[in-house]
Amino acid sequence: MDELGERLRAHGMRLTAQRERVLRALGRLGHATPEQVIDGLPADGGPALPPSTVYRCLEALQESGLVTHTHLDHRAPSYQLATHDDHIHLVCRACGSVSQVPLALAGPFARSLAEATGFAADVTHMAVHGRCASCTP
């Protein structure tokens, strides 16, 4: 259960209360931009964290592999728990909703990329924009 600490220490980092809180916030939010994390943090009853700490936490967590990010938003990256990283994000351009489909759906695509060009795709990191079913005319 203390895999968190392990993971961080393996990268010469330390487990701090703030990093745990950021992690939990991501758990609650699913995926969130740095701003959304900053705003969403106090929901756990704790005090707000300064932006610099949140930015640094996210970077540290990502570096140690506990967190990943995608680009749901057109600007800021959206972070999520690495453990939630088993699906692909579909972002609807019309209603803004973000849905998810199993990673497996992209398997053949990733394979054809590898065959065609030797590129090893991280399909997890990929956000697919378009129109969701309910927004399709």
Add this chain to the structure above:
Amino acid sequence: MDELGERLRAHGMRLTAQRERVLRALGRLGHATPEQVIDGLPADGGPALPPSTVYRCLEALQESGLVTHTHLDHRAPSYQLATHDDHIHLVCRACGSVSQVPLALAGPFARSLAEATGFAADVTHMAVHGRCASCTP
């Protein structure tokens, strides 16, 4: 040839020298963030444009369908000519190179998304991150 003007006017917009220059800059650059456009513009011999103009030009061009954007960068969007929009971008995490593969490669993937969830994917907008062949160990 004056399809540019047409396109813009169809959206109640006008064809200006600045918009043409931004368009040409994108032609030269392939794909570029707003900052890169700002920096790259004077290469045509003309004067620099203020950031506000560049941002507004990009938005207008995008709205009229002449330009699209993807997320090659982890922050700012990268704009490109809509006419160059016939391929998928592969971004190498290691060396930063951006390569392109034919849209067709994503056809089956898009179809399976549509079947599975009714989501109409704009594969064009999609940037795939990972490791290119020369950076794969």
Add this chain to the structure above:
DNA sequence: TTGAATGCAAAAAATTTGCATATTG
């Protein structure tokens, strides 16, 4: 002529940095 677009300057957002202090291992 007239509404749309530009240029400039200033404001607002978003992200990063420096450094003294607090904390983890």
Add this chain to the structure above:
DNA sequence: CAATATGCAAATTTTTTGCATTCAA
């Protein structure tokens, strides 16, 4: 105890806004 993180304030960087002026149609 030593090294890493935090908190805070300030500096950057990026993007947006207001408005008088210019320009396309």
